[in-house]
Amino acid sequence: MKRASIKDIARIAGVSVATVSYVLNRKEGQRISEDTKKKIFEVAETINYIPNRNARSLKNNKSKLLGLIVADISNEFYSNIARKLEDKALQLGYTLIIGSSDENAGKFEKLIELFSQQQVDGMIVAPVVGSEGSLLKLIEKNYPVVTIDRYLKGINLPGVILNNREIAETTTDFLLQKAFDQIIYIGYDTKLEHLLDRQKGFESCISEFKNDILVKKILVGIENISDEIQASLSDALGKNPKNIALYFSSNKLAVAGLAYLIKNNIKVPQDVSVLAFDETDAYQLFPAEITHIKQPLEEMADEAIAILDSQINQYSKTSKKITLSASLILQNSVK
Structure with missing residues (x-):
């Protein structure tokens, strides 16, 4: 099959080859409308256009490779964000290489070494x-990196994070207004x-609550959850x-x-109410629809790729962290 x-x-989008080249190579100084750019990216994705990385590397000394290190690829949050990052990277002509550190600092370091050997941008x-x-x-190496x-703490890198404390305060206040005994x-x-x-947001909101309520914290290790x-x-x-409410x-x-509740025939929300941070397809297997905090994955991917691309192409060298807002999705698991 002929390579696109x-x-x-250019032929399908109805524009010149030069215009396509400017858009796909992210060149500055050309007055190309956002609609035209969007159309070019859509056509490129539709016909499965794959940039000639070797030719580009020789021309601009860039590999057009990006490295992504997630903490746990088996976690649905990271697998979903990885897919969205891959899509965003492809739109800019990058190929994404993905590694999972499994919450291990040694493996994290080895993945960084591996990606460096692969000459990721x-x-x-x-x-x-x-x-x-x-x-x-x-x-120290002035390497383009985004968290x-x-x-x-103490690591000054640009990053995309969530308003964890604020959304935790909001959701805790929501539970407090329900008059649970515990x-x-x-x-x-x-x-x-x-x-x-997230924990500090919970504790802060609880400490400001005037009425008496029984509060308990259960803290577990990452292994043997x-x-x-x-x-x-x-x-x-x-x-x-x-x-009782479980957060x-x-x-x-x-x-x-939820597996424990099912096993012990504890009904939600009749016996206990449930609120969870983040979503997962596994919730669909549970009889009640789970009230949860939804993270803006699309926006997180957009911002992370944009910041990294700017560093790579030296449009900017910021160490600013972008904080995005999560949303509380109300379902019927909270009475």
């Missing part, structure tokens, strides 16, 4: 505990700042729970908790 070319894109990373040294090395979803927060025993922000959640909920809920700070924690 920029001439094919830049990296998008979700830092893990203990990865400060690896990131500092990239900063996504997470951040580390609210149980289920989170992680961790040093990761974005997860601590299912066993720890089941043991903790067994102790916290007892045999006949009533008018899970991640989708993985929520899935483990």
Whole structure:
């Protein structure tokens, strides 16, 4: 099968080859309308146009490769954001190489070394505990890097993060207004700042609440989540729970908790109400529709790719972090 070319894109889009070249190569100084740019990208995707990376590399000394390091590719959040990042990268002519650190600082460092050997033009990373040294090395080399979803204190890198503390305060206040007898927060025993922000948002809102309410926190390790959640909920809920709200700070924690509720015939929302941070297709297997916090994945991918592309092409060298807002999606799992 003949490989699609920029001439094919130009013919289908009804523009000149030069215009296609300017758009796909992100050249500045040309007055090309946004509608024309959008049409060119759409045609390129439709006919499965693949840039000739070798030719481009010789011409501008760029590989048109990007590296993405996620914390756990088995987590639906990271697999979904990876797909959206891949789509956004392709629109700009980049190929995305994906690696999963599995929350391991050693593996994180090896992936950075591997991507560097592959001569990627830049990296998008979700830092893990203990990865400060690896990131500092990239900063020293002036390597284009953007963090996504997470951040580390003391590491000055541009990034795209969520308003974790603010949305946690909003959702906690929502639960407090429901007059539950008890609210149980289920989170992680961790040093990761974005997860601590969720916990701090919960604690801050609880501390300002005037009425008496029983509050409990369950913090589990990243490993053996299912066993720890089941043991903790067994102790916290007892045999006949009533008018209790469970606030899970991640989708993985929520899935483990929902499995416990099903196994023990605890009904939602009749016996306990459930609110979870982030979404997952696994919620669809549960009888009740789960009230959850939805992250703006499309916007996160857009911003991360745009920032990295600007660094690579030296349009800007910012260390600014962009904070995006999540949304509370109300379903019937909260009474």
